[in-house]
Each structure stands twice: as C-alpha cells, then as structure tokens.
Amino acid sequence: MKSKLLITCLLLTGAATATFAQEPVDTAMIRKIRQEGLNNSKVMETAFYLTDVSGPRLAGSPGLKRAQNWAVSQLTKWGLVNAKNEPWGKFGKGWEVQKNYAAITVPYYHALIAIPKAWTPGTNGAIKSEVILIKADTITDLDKYKGKLQGKVVIFDTKNTLKPGFEADAERYADSSLNKMAAEKPQARRTPNANNMQNPRMVAALKARALRNAINAFLKDENVGLILSMARGTDGTVFTTNGASYADTAKVVALELETSGEDYLRIVRLLKAGQKVEIEADIKTEFFTADLQGYNVVAEIPGTDKKLKEQVVMLGGHLDSWHAATGATDNAAGSAVMMEAVRILKAVGFKPKRTIRIALWSSEEQGLHGSRNYVLNHFGDPKTMQLKPEQGKVSAYYNLDNGTGKIRGIYLQGDSAAGPVFSAWLAPFKDLGANTLTISNTGGTDHLAFDAVGIPGFQFIQDPLEYGTRTHHTNQDTYDRLIEDDLKQAATIVASFVYHTAQRKDMIPRKEQPKPQGTN
Amino acid sequence: MKSKLLITCLLLTGAATATFAQEPVDTAMIRKIRQEGLNNSKVMETAFYLTDVSGPRLAGSPGLKRAQNWAVSQLTKWGLVNAKNEPWGKFGKGWEVQKNYAAITVPYYHALIAIPKAWTPGTNGAIKSEVILIKADTITDLDKYKGKLQGKVVIFDTKNTLKPGFEADAERYADSSLNKMAAEKPQARRTPNANNMQNPRMVAALKARALRNAINAFLKDENVGLILSMARGTDGTVFTTNGASYADTAKVVALELETSGEDYLRIVRLLKAGQKVEIEADIKTEFFTADLQGYNVVAEIPGTDKKLKEQVVMLGGHLDSWHAATGATDNAAGSAVMMEAVRILKAVGFKPKRTIRIALWSSEEQGLHGSRNYVLNHFGDPKTMQLKPEQGKVSAYYNLDNGTGKIRGIYLQGDSAAGPVFSAWLAPFKDLGANTLTISNTGGTDHLAFDAVGIPGFQFIQDPLEYGTRTHHTNQDTYDRLIEDDLKQAATIVASFVYHTAQRKDMIPRKEQPKPQGTN
Structure with missing residues (x-):
C-alpha cells in the first residue's frame, strides 16, 4: 500500500x-x-x-x-x-438538565428513555397528562386541536420504523477505503451552499422543518405541557439536538423530549389503535445568564x-x-x-x-x-x-x-x-x-x-x-x-x-x- | 443444498x-x-x-x-x-414496577438507565444518598463496612469493561450454518447436569454466585437503601434478571437496580478516583398475592x-x-x-x-x-x-x-x-x-x-x-x-x-x- x-x-x-x-x-x-x-x-x-x-x-x-x-x-x-x-x-445562555424523568402510566407503567432538547424549559414540577396524537401535514391541519391542548402531552404521527442491526456499529477503515481516499482529486474550497435549493431532498427537509417550527409555535401558544419527538437511534441510544436558540433574547419555547424510537413508536401505535396513554414527567432545566x-x-x-x-x-x-x-x-x-x-x-x-x-x-x-x-x-x-x-x-x-x-x-x-x-x-x-x-x-x-x-x-x-x-x-x-x-x-x-x-x-x-x- | x-x-x-x-x-x-x-x-x-x-x-x-x-x-x-x-x-407472587427513577446528582446530574431486578422491593418514597463502593473478594472483606451502610446506595467494584460493536447485532443463518446443523449426529437426551461440577468455569460461577448471595444478605441486614449491579448489555440496552424468589414465603431482599454498563462503570470510576457520587432514586414495585x-x-x-x-x-x-x-x-x-x-x-x-x-x-x-x-x-x-x-x-x-x-x-x-x-x-x-x-x-x-x-x-x-x-x-x-x-x-x-x-x-x-x- x-x-x-x-x-x-x-x-x-x-x-x-x-x-x-x-x-x-x-x-x-x-x-x-x-x-x-x-x-x-x-x-x-x-x-x-x-x-x-x-x-x-x-x-x-x-x-x-x-x-x-x-x-x-x-x-x-x-x-x-x-x-x-x-x-x-x-x-448566549448556558443550560443544563437538573431532573429528567418521564414515564407512561396508562395503559401500564413504563419509564421512558427520553432527553430534553437543549435549551428547552422544564415542566415546573411533576405533571401528569394524557397524550394527544397530532396529525398535521399542513399548518391548517392544526385548527382542529385549537383550545384542546392546554397542559397536554403531544406526540406526532410518523411513518418511521426501526430496523434490525444487520451492520456492525463499529468499523475501522479497510485498506480499500484508505486507497480510495488517497486517490481523491483536489476539490474546490467549499462555498456557502448556494445550490442546495436545487436539491429536492434539501427543499423537502426545509419545508418539513418550517412546518415543524410553525407547529411548535402553535403548541407553545396553546400551552402544551410537553412535546415528544422521535429521536434518531435505537436500542436505548438517543441522538440529541437543540430545541431552542441559546440567544439571551430568544423566546421561551415548549419543552420537548427527544424520545427513544422504541418508546416513541409504542405510544404512537397505542394512540392510533384508540388506546389511551397517560404520561407523568418531571423535568427541570436551568438557564445560566450571568456570563x-x-x-x-x-x-x-x-x-x-x-x-x-x-x-x-x-x-x-x-x-x-x-x-x-x-x-x-x-x-x-x-x-x-x-x-x-x-x-x-x-x-x-x-x-x-x-x-x-x-x-x-x-x-x-x-x-x-x-x-x-x-x-x-x-x-x-x-x-x-x-x-x-x-x-x-x-x-x-x-x-x-x-x-x-x-x-x-x-x-x-x-x-x-x-x-x-x-x-x-x-x-x-x-x-x-x-x-x-x-x-x-x-x-x-x-x-x-x-x-x-x-x-x-x-x-x-x-x-x-x-x-x-x-x-x-x-x-x-x-x-x-x-x-x-x-x-x-x-x-x-x-x-x-x-x-x-x-x-x-x-x-x-x-x-x-x-x-x-x-x-x- | x-x-x-x-x-x-x-x-x-x-x-x-x-x-x-x-x-x-x-x-x-x-x-x-x-x-x-x-x-x-x-x-x-x-x-x-x-x-x-x-x-x-x-x-x-x-x-x-x-x-x-x-x-x-x-x-x-x-x-x-x-x-x-x-x-x-x-x-407464587406477582410483581410489577410502578415507578422507576434513579439519577446521579453529584458530581452533576445524570439520569440512569437502570431497571429493578424482578421481585425486589421499592425505595418506599424518594431517597437520596451517597454511593459506597464495595470491594469484597471474600465474605470477611465485608467486615470493614459493618454499621456504615444504613440507607446508603452501594455499588461493587468490577473489572468489566464495554467493547465496541465490531459485529452486527442481527444475522440470519448462512447456508453453511444450516448445512452444519443438518449434518449433526444424534445426541443423548439431556440429563440433569451431573458433570457440571467438573467444569472449572461452572465451579467459579457458582462460587461467585454464593459470594454475591452472602454479600446481598449482609447488605440486607445492614439496611442498605439500594444496590446497583452491572447489567449485561451496552448502548442503553439492559439485560434483566430476577433479584429474589417469587415464592410467597420468600424473605424480603434489598432493592437492586440492574444498571446499564455505561452508567455503572462511570460511577465505579468516579468512586475509585476518590470522587463523591450521590444518587437520588424513587422506585415503587408492587407484589400481588391474592392469587x-x-x-x-x-x-x-x-x-x-x-x-x-x-x-x-x-x-x-x-x-x-x-x-x-x-x-x-x-x-x-x-x-x-x-x-x-x-x-x-x-x-x-x-x-x-x-x-x-x-x-x-x-x-x-x-x-x-x-x-x-x-x-x-x-x-x-x-x-x-x-x-x-x-x-x-x-x-x-x-x-x-x-x-x-x-x-x-x-x-x-x-x-x-x-x-x-x-x-x-x-x-x-x-x-x-x-x-x-x-x-x-x-x-x-x-x-x-x-x-x-x-x-x-x-x-x-x-x-x-x-x-x-x-x-x-x-x-x-x-x-x-x-x-x-x-x-x-x-x-x-x-x-x-x-x-x-x-x-x-x-x-x-x-x-x-x-x-x-x-x-x-
């Protein structure tokens, strides 16, 4: 080589x-x-x-x-x-999690693996609420939920599923991969992604993001207690992200828990089958603004x-x-x-x-x-x-x-x-x-x-x-x-x-x- | 084939x-x-x-x-x-988990992935305690802990480590494996494992089990608040077992949480380095004896x-x-x-x-x-x-x-x-x-x-x-x-x-x- x-x-x-x-x-x-x-x-x-x-x-x-x-x-x-x-x-603001507890209590007890999104607030003490399934392809689909979500836990319908692990999580580079890298041609210095809007996947992703932001703003206005979103990852592994701006001037958003795929999909399946689901949660997060x-x-x-x-x-x-x-x-x-x-x-x-x-x-x-x-x-x-x-x-x-x-x-x-x-x-x-x-x-x-x-x-x-x-x-x-x-x-x-x-x-x-x- | x-x-x-x-x-x-x-x-x-x-x-x-x-x-x-x-x-007795929450609060907050062992009791409300590292190769090694563990959370020293996932979790049988099965010779009907005591690994395992049982009895007598044991599994996956007999006549044991490898080893490392660790937990389990x-x-x-x-x-x-x-x-x-x-x-x-x-x-x-x-x-x-x-x-x-x-x-x-x-x-x-x-x-x-x-x-x-x-x-x-x-x-x-x-x-x-x- x-x-x-x-x-x-x-x-x-x-x-x-x-x-x-x-x-x-x-x-x-x-x-x-x-x-x-x-x-x-x-x-x-x-x-x-x-x-x-x-x-x-x-x-x-x-x-x-x-x-x-x-x-x-x-x-x-x-x-x-x-x-x-x-x-x-x-x-901007510092932030940390100081309590992180969520579980379903109906139809039976099961503690969730779920992580607050960064820079989201807490529940202000323990809460308990039924879970409402949100189905919204457009922002106007939300009209039917107006006035009904105060203090509720909400979850979004999804077509996502989890896949068995037929590939190993860990790998080292094979010689063939390294040889391929060594044979690469020089690339232009990256410029800001001017062409991204030509990419249909990027356009779809931006559209989905815009809808989700609009939904979250609606949910905040409706004073929901808690939003569950489905995390990437499986087997108890949860990929985390931020749920709000860290700017000191940023508006307060609703609390959002990035929920393990297994726990998330269970709740969605139960709700879609007409089964009642209740959740208890106690989330405390703290913001740091002194410096x-x-x-x-x-x-x-x-x-x-x-x-x-x-x-x-x-x-x-x-x-x-x-x-x-x-x-x-x-x-x-x-x-x-x-x-x-x-x-x-x-x-x-x-x-x-x-x-x-x-x-x-x-x-x-x-x-x-x-x-x-x-x-x-x-x-x-x-x-x-x-x-x-x-x-x-x-x-x-x-x-x-x-x-x-x-x-x-x-x-x-x-x-x-x-x-x-x-x-x-x-x-x-x-x-x-x-x-x-x-x-x-x-x-x-x-x-x-x-x-x-x-x-x-x-x-x-x-x-x-x-x-x-x-x-x-x-x-x-x-x-x-x-x-x-x-x-x-x-x-x-x-x-x-x-x-x-x-x-x-x-x-x-x-x-x-x-x-x-x-x-x- | x-x-x-x-x-x-x-x-x-x-x-x-x-x-x-x-x-x-x-x-x-x-x-x-x-x-x-x-x-x-x-x-x-x-x-x-x-x-x-x-x-x-x-x-x-x-x-x-x-x-x-x-x-x-x-x-x-x-x-x-x-x-x-x-x-x-x-x-024997039925049993279920009705609340399952545990987190470290010192040196910083982190919620644990940990599951009560089956047929163990709860904490009887929220508890908070420092964690004590138990090092015991023989039952007499426990003498030094006598009178010091009342209400404490205990964890055991271990040489276990976690390994990266270089093999896929999921597989289907390859033709070669099936061919090998098809070529097997008839085996004798299995008899109770009379020869196991000749097997050094089995002997060692039984000895370890006996020590662990003696330790758990000691810990129960000392009125510990909670035992943490290291679960098999990684990445958030926890393999569970039972922690006590389901017989209606069985003695009450101490509460034991099967703790994810990542969470367990973190606590052990901190304690071995002389860092203080505190845990808060609220575990409720219920026994069913009516039938x-x-x-x-x-x-x-x-x-x-x-x-x-x-x-x-x-x-x-x-x-x-x-x-x-x-x-x-x-x-x-x-x-x-x-x-x-x-x-x-x-x-x-x-x-x-x-x-x-x-x-x-x-x-x-x-x-x-x-x-x-x-x-x-x-x-x-x-x-x-x-x-x-x-x-x-x-x-x-x-x-x-x-x-x-x-x-x-x-x-x-x-x-x-x-x-x-x-x-x-x-x-x-x-x-x-x-x-x-x-x-x-x-x-x-x-x-x-x-x-x-x-x-x-x-x-x-x-x-x-x-x-x-x-x-x-x-x-x-x-x-x-x-x-x-x-x-x-x-x-x-x-x-x-x-x-x-x-x-x-x-x-x-x-x-x-x-x-x-x-x-x-």
Missing part, C-alpha cells in the same frame, strides 16, 4: 520529488515521543477528568466550565504557560528561537459536547489527545523553535463559534479577507474531532504542497497504521475556521469506529467508548507533527488564499 | 426411503394456508395486543393476566372452543374424526416475559405466531380429524413451570415415568420461542423417524427459506416438558436476528423488533405442520421413551 500511496502523492504534488526526499525527520526525537506517548500515557486520565468528572459539556454550561478550568489548571501543571480561558465574544461570553482554553509552549518564536504552531479540538452524555468521542477524545500531545512534548523536554499553542474550543456544536471567533479576533475576517499580521505567522493548525479512532493519515484540505512534508512525517508511523494522505477536504469541525482565512488547517483521518452509529451527539457518548490504544497512537503522531512543524526551516506551505466572499 | 439435505436424512433414518417417498402432502390445502397466512395475516395485530397493549408480562403480573385474558377472548372470537386460563398449580396460581391459556379446534378426535396435536409457546419491556421476541413472537397458525386453520375452514390444542404457557422464564406442570397434570411425571392415558394420545407438540426470526427448519430432538415426515412437510416451503432438518436437540424452552415424558416435542429452527445480542430479556424487547414477513412465514409453516399432523394416518413416530430418573 505504501508504494501506491507514494505514487499518488507524486501525481498530486507534481514536481515534488526533491522536496519529498529532503523533508527532514528527527528519528531520535520520534523515538522519545513514541516512548512517552505509547508507554507513559496519561491520555485516559485526562479523558476521565474531561468526561466522568466534568460531566456533559454543552456550550455555556457548568460542565463545560468545570472541564475548561480543569484543563487550564492541568496544562499549567504540565508546564505550559499563558494557560487561560480566553473569551471570544458573546455566546454570556464564550471561552476557549488556550495555553502555550513558548518558542525559543529568536527569529522563529513569533511564529506559531497550533493544535486543538473542541471541548464542548452535547448534553445527554459526557461527549467522550465528541470531543473529549480529541481534546484529551491534543492535551496529551503537548504533555508528551513537555515530558521529553522539548524546547521548540516556534511557539506551540493548544486551543480547546467551545460552541463548536453550534457552528464552530469558538474557533471562528478566535480566528476573527486573532487572524482576520474570512468574509472580507481583511487579515491581521498574526495570520501570516501561523504555520499550521492541527485538529482532532472524529471520535476515538486512531489516526490513519491526514486530509490535506487541498494543500497539495503540504503533501510531501506530511508524507515524510507519517512514514515513521506506518507501523501504527497511519500512512494515508488525501488531497480531499473534510468538514464539520474547527480546522475550517483556519482554512477560511488561508491558514493551513488540517484534520487527521481517523478510524470511524462507532462515531456515526452510536456515539456522537448521543446519550451513549461516554468514557467507555474510548479506546486507549487508539488515543495513545493519535497523541504520539500529533506530538510528532507538532514537533516537526515547530522545528521546520519554513512554515507549512500554503495553498492559494481565499478570496473575499462574493468576489468569486 | 436440498440434495445434501436428503442424503443426510436418509443416512439418519436408515431404511426410511419408502416412508419418505410416501409421506403425503396436501398441496391444495397448503395453497390455501399460504394465501391466508401470507396475504391476510393478523399476526402483527395479535403481536400488538400481546406487547404494546398488554405491557410487560412477567409471571404472575397484571400484564400477563391482561395478555392471557385477551388471548382467551381472541381465540374464542376466531372460533376456537374451550378457551380458558387453565390453572396449573401454585406459582398465587399459575395459568396457561388453552384453546382447541375439536377433532371431527370419530376415531381420531381423541388424539391431539398441540402447539404453543410461552406468553410470559421479563419485565423491562414488552417481551416482543421473547416470546410474544412465538405466541402470536401460534395464535395466527390456528387463526389461519379456522379461516381456511379446516375441520381437523384430530383435535388441535394451542397452549400459551406461563412462568417459562422461571423454569418452564407452565408447560412442565401442564404435562404433569395431563400426561405424566418425568421423574417416575408414571404416565396417564392422555400421554399416548398426543401426536406431537410444536413450540416457537427463538425470537422473531423466520423458520429455517426443525430440530428433530433425536426423533429420527420423524425426519422423513417433516422433510416432506417442509419441502413446499423451500421457497420461504425453510428446508433444514437437524437430528440435534435444542433446549431452553417448553418442548422439553413434552420430550421429558416421551411425547414428541419440537422447536423450529429460527433465524437468530438480534435475539441473543439485543432483545431477549432486555429493556429493548419491544414490538419494533418484530419482523412482519418472518412472523407471517412462521405462522404459515406452523399451520401447515399442524394441519398435516392432524390429518396424518398415524401419529408422529416416537423415539425411545425416557427412563425414570435415576434408572439410567
């Missing part, structure tokens, strides 16, 4: 053969990093404090604050400097080279999570690996030429707010491409946010000139399963904030494991999902990448800079 | 070629049965009433009583006669042949379930299929020569009590092999209790002479995937009660699907697990088997009769 890969790289990078051959690799330091990262790892202990001890880390919540404070303190203990919670601007700021954790290993110390290598991942579990794979894993990478570099006594800066973002789940605002505050505005001087001093940003899976390579994000560099840096980790370069972009996480202002931002390729099927955004994203060997491997490789980026003669080569939005 | 199968049958049955060739099959009736079973099915409606409408059907519970009453009424509506709840003897009898649902399609109507074909499955879900695959599926089979036979206007009797057993989950006592009451005592005349009049008993999977064939349970008969009866259903005969025994369910007194008792081979991995005995065994096409197929094949057994010139050939226990 390696030879194929090299051929791919050469094809992609054109006349890069010489560069490739010359890219220096510090094998003595890699030995030390491997020794520390694979044999003296603290990554599981770090992950434990970020998950089990801190709890759910929804943006603005006390859980996130606990994790941020612990991280600042721990990074300082490891010898990093300037460790702090750096405000990035106004986020509407968002914060990122930032800390540094200062550079020591007189000329190069003004330049920066950044690494990070988002620390915030959803609220129904402890966000182990999304993204305590990435945060713990990045913290472990800097710990390794401190432990091996590394004094970098360039400054190393770790950042643990917040509000990634609401739209990469932590990283985007950090970039805006420090490097420039991607809309206007008005850049600050610091934009020119960041060699690269490395991100990790695809779960607990070990590193299999790196997305070049279109930066073909970085290919030979990374190829040389990955080579010593072939035995750990990491040797794929793909020119392609990956999205959905914080490296995009850097890429948007022309700073090389990279996300590693990670084995998917159960990320899409069971863990990310679910009530099952707990410490138990973390795979120790994978996290150790990832931290070791990231440490080596950061080391080499800090010591490299030049900064990581950049691709063509983005244009101001609207000038394309 | 078929030709291989025939060869196997011939080998197994010796000089059975002639019998095989002559076994009559009524293709006209099979056409009618298929039409009714595959195109006019009511099996999902039946399953809905047994699961969603009746609720959990633990032995002795109101949920089981609801299902039994509904089944008696429905069988009568379909034109069966003598439908009744037939008492089989003393079972300690067990009941089976029994109903008949009376035979019409002057000589043969005294003879009986029986079919059945157990109707009772565990308590945390609605026992859809264990065993509403088998019950609904057997009910559907007799509905089909009534719907096609069949007037059987022999009497057809359906039985839906109870207390199967506690040791096949319903079927064993039925057999004892009607047919004889397997211990002494003192038989009643009716034992000689039952041609065969067909059972279904391996989940929602369609029928792939039948276990001959050592009755080689039945092989050619069933081979001929399966042949018209090859297109539906059912064409495997295996001489081998299968266990764990109610056909064993018949086999034990020498009545041919058979369980069909069924595709496993998610039975062992997700559904049986779990909080996820709900209607959603049922696969409509599989249940239709099974009912159609069972109806045909029952039809042919009712009309056959002779009764199903029997294997050698069992000897009285202890005379082997």
